[in-house]
Amino acid sequence: MSGRTEHASQWIYQGVWRVLVDWFRVPKEPPTLPVEPGDVIETFQPAPGFLRYLKFWFWLGLLPLDVAILVGWIVLTVFVPWLGILLFPVAFILAVVPDIIVFVALHLRYDTTWYVMTRRSLRIRRGVWVIREVTITFENVQNIRVSQGPVQRHFAIADVVVETAGAGGDSHEKGFQVTNQGLIEGIQDPQHVRTLILDRLRGSKTAGLGDDEAESRPARAWTPRHDAVLREIRDALAAIPS
Numbered sequence: 001m002s003g004r005t006e007h008a009s010q011w012i013y014q015g016v017w018r019v020l021v022d023w024f025r026v027p028k029e030p031p032t033l034p035v036e037p038g039d040v041i042e043t044f045q046p047a048p049g050f051l052r053y054l055k056f057w058f059w060l061g062l063l064p065l066d067v068a069i070l071v072g073w074i075v076l077t078v079f080v081p082w083l084g085i086l087l088f089p090v091a092f093i094l095a096v097v098p099d100i101i102v103f104v105a106l107h108l109r110y111d112t113t114w115y116v117m118t119r120r121s122l123r124i125r126r127g128v129w130v131i132r133e134v135t136i137t138f139e140n141v142q143n144i145r146v147s148q149g150p151v152q153r154h155f156a157i158a159d160v161v162v163e164t165a166g167a168g169g170d171s172h173e174k175g176f177q178v179t180n181q182g183l184i185e186g187i188q189d190p191q192h193v194r195t196l197i198l199d200r201l202r203g204s205k206t207a208g209l210g211d212d213e214a215e216s217r218p219a220r221a222w223t224p225r226h227d228a229v230l231r232e233i234r235d236a237l238a239a240i241p242s
Contacts, residue, residue: 024155030114031125031133037097041115042196046110048185049155054106056151069095115184122162124182136182138200140164146190158190159183162197 030043071089077084108128116123122136141164148158164181185194 005221027125031116031123033116033121033123033135034120035118036120039119044115044167046113047157047188049157049188051106051110053152053155053157053186054110055103057156058102058106062102062215066095084090110186117196117200119203122182122184122197124184128147134182136162136164136180138197141197141201142195144194144201146194148190157186157188159185160187160193160197162189 033041035041068092073084073087076087109126112128112131113126114124116125120138122138124136125130126133140163143163145161145163146158148159152158160183162184164180164182184190184193
């Protein structure tokens with residue numbers, strides 16, 4: 001029975017999705033990025049567990065409300081039968097319509113979320129009514145971290161947060177620099193995505209990741225030219241009258 005219900009819900013959603021795509025001109029294809037010759041573009045979406053994660057919070061939030069509406073309607077029908085029968089359509093709409101709207105919204109959020117990565121940058125797209133795209137150049141990345149709560153662990157997903165230096169001027173809040181973030185949410189293998197980004201950061205000459213690259217550079221050897229420059233400086237200082 002549950003399988004048939006899920007299949008029917010998917011069928012209804014596919015119809016709604018096609019209508020919304022035409023109405024709101026939602027791009028059916030993932031976003032694009034400039035690709036240099038020989039570059040490889042990575043395109044992916046959140047894992048299926050992310051949709052189950054969203055539905056978990058959906059049921060956790062709306063199920064108590066549905067139960068409250070049902071219990072209230074039953075109590076009203078027991079004590080005032082005619083009023084309960086009269087208000088049945090209202091109770092049904094209040095209990096069912098929000099569930100349908102949120103269910104469709106969750107699927108839309110899942111289906112419209114895209115991540116595109118090239119050797120130089122990352123682009124994130126999400127949204128239906130308002131489509132938002134964030135492009136992050138790896139040269140500006142300051143930190144990459146993986147975030148995973150207990151519920152996310154249950155659904156075997158995690159978020160990868162890409163932090164960059166604040167754009168549009170140096171913004172400060174309570175003495176700290178405000179940074180921009182690119183959120184790659186609902187990923188099944190966050191360490192793999194983090195490694196992909198780190199590889200691209202190491203390949204960028206101006207990424208400035210810190211000591212890792214500095215330590216990997218070989219030390220320059222001392223040459224006779226350095227001795228000559230030091231002697232010139234010494235002679236110039238000696239010629240200055242005291």
